[in-house]
Amino acid sequence: MPDTQYSLLDESLWPLMNKFYRRHQSSMKAVREAHLWVARRGEIVAALCLRPVSGGQWLTGLFVDPGCREQGIAAKLMDAALEDMTQPVWLFCHPDLRGFYERRGFSFDPPLPQAMAERLGRYARSKPMIAMGLNQ
Template sequence: MHDLHYRALPAPLKPLADKFYRSHRSQMRTRHEDQVWVAQDSEIVAALCLRPVAQGHWLTGLFVAPAQRQRGLASQLIELALTHTAGAIWLFCHPELGPFYRRLDFMPCANLPPALHERLLRYQRSKALIALERCN
């Protein structure tokens, strides 16, 4: 693999992230208001979305191509995106991913913005998830 480039996708190129998600049969999708960050060489190999909410952003849609996992791409992509993003960052994850996110300075969050709190409760009806927060 060549050197990877990490960047925010300009709005006209956001459909490339959706194409990446679909190519891996992921149900993740971007929204118009999302900041979309990617790692790519000739093609996208990792992506995430930062969706504006309250006085911060919800980190969602983090996905690394299976063949590229365990190489630090997710950590690098998150760190770059968050250095360019002000305010609190919230995310939901499976409990077993908690240690990964704690290494990136995310901490358990007991006080989510109302919109995210309601969403988390809905998601928790069908899967085990925890809420984490990082203040930038």
């Protein structure tokens, strides 16, 4: 298995993250005000965004190249991104992913800041979506 590096993506390289998402027909995007984290094996094989929101961080855009799944890359990328985190972290995911996030220390249906609760309500109107939270 190739060596994988996990790191914060330098702002000058942000277009590579969007290119990664587009290559996999993902609607996810790198967000300017976020900290962008990637896993690389030469090229990007996984990515996520941590966006500041309401006294915490919102984890979005976690995506692993389909050819690299089931290798622990998502878990290790999250570990690297959250290692020094002292704020709460929230995310929204499909209910099928609940177990994955619980194994990483997230809890189901955490108290959400008002802005996050409203956003979850909007998202959940069009697709199955649950909230998960990690208190640091």
